[in-house]
Amino acid sequence: MENKVTRNLVFIPYALWILIFVIAPVTLVLYYSFFDIEGNLSLVNYKTFFTPVYLKMTLSSFWYAFLITAVTLLVAYPTAYLITRTKHKHLWLLLIIAPSWINLLLKAYAFIGIFGTYGTANAILEVFGIGSKQLLFTDFSFVFVSVYIFIPFMILPIFNSLNELNPSLLDASRDLGASKWTTFRRVIFPLTIQGVKSGCQVVFIPALSLFMLTRLIAGNKVITLGTAIEQQFLVTQDWGMGSTIAVFLIIFMVVIMVATGNRKKRGAKNER
């Protein structure tokens, strides 16, 4: 009996944490979404969300997130594949992951310099005779920098599933006369689809909610759901509307997670 009491006492902090920092915040966001800016109970925020302004913003946020995820996947898949082919694949993987440990802000800041009017990117364009262009504060630079930041997060799950692939399957496919492309399309890709799914999941959801990059790199030209939430909470101080957007972001997140499925396999510990 005494044992049981002390045992439970030890676990109280964690239980409290779940209650206060997991359940309460989500509930509070939902609760606040039903209040207008004056603090009256109303559904006005939800009505506002379904006006063309917000729907367009949501749509464009999804479009950018889709674009970022697609480009990241196109770059990351071959990279992951080639890394599994190298001799010291775990060392190479570590080197790919290492930049993701560096503070995000610093990487964004580097691109402010690179894409600036007199920056390196424009100098290279000059050399090729294209001439300097406005690169910073465009949606191109936004997508580029986002892809740059998300590449390691996409490579990791794909690498893991490629690594688990039994090489004799490839030999069998080749022995049976399949071309390289057929082998990839019919054997490699279907067997690594789980890695691709978790990769897309860890890129798409954050891409929907980026807000720092939209300010620093896209110069407020791109407004994502994340930017809108930040704007409502910290600038307009309309917590109700901010919470409403947050509620929708949570809903989208759950839908995406269900769609990309198999949450248990997601090795969250390796994602950094």
Added chain:
Amino acid sequence: MRDKLAISSKAYLFIIFFILYAPIFYLVYYSFNSGGTMSNFEGFTLDWYKELFGDTRLLIIVLNTFVIALLSALVSTIIGVLGAIWIHSIKQRQTQNTLLSLNNVLIVSPDVIIGASFLILLTMAGIKLGFYSVLLSHIAFSIPIVVLMVLPKLKEMSPSLIDAARDLGASQWQVLTKVIIPYITPGIFAGFFMALTYSFDDFAVTFFVTGNGFSTLSVEIYSLARRGISLNINALSTLLFIFTMLLVVGYYFIAQRGNTRGLGVRK
């Protein structure tokens, strides 16, 4: 045929690595520029570093960041380890899965939502925005990662170890401190380390819950970068880059040690 493919593959990998690392070295390179811009290298100077170390406000922010990271990692490791032991000790699969899902909510949630909801929570609780609000938030979002780092170690541990300890007359407390904790030490270290890096890297959550008077490095870099380029930030980046690389190497060794030690945790 094979060779040719290898060369193009190597070129592809080289380009990827170049793109990943170029911006970082770009920052480092221009931190030594006496010209004051990030486009024209005029001459070598260490002035930016001198300016950095002369800036007491910035040094206080660096100190704040370290204090927050260490304290939050320490507290979240303690709570997280106990939580992991709790989750592991629950027999019903359903309850265990529910707790795990709740645990993972903060890991999968976008930072913006964590930041906004914590802002509501802390304001309602009447906690003044500043050091304590940032510390509490960092503890809160680091706990789940500690749990996830410790749980696999607990799963790997044979239950007969605990049974044996009990049969030999160990109390609950002794089982915890003499059997469980020593066994899962590598997981605890990994969790502490992850919590540390989570705290260092965080921008979004801190940005929401920090008040006017208090700032961490990420938030400070953000407000400096919004004003445009100043090579102080480059100098700061270089130092942070070196620090991060040291952390990565440190983590690598901890992970290696954890692997090789495995079962043999005897003293």
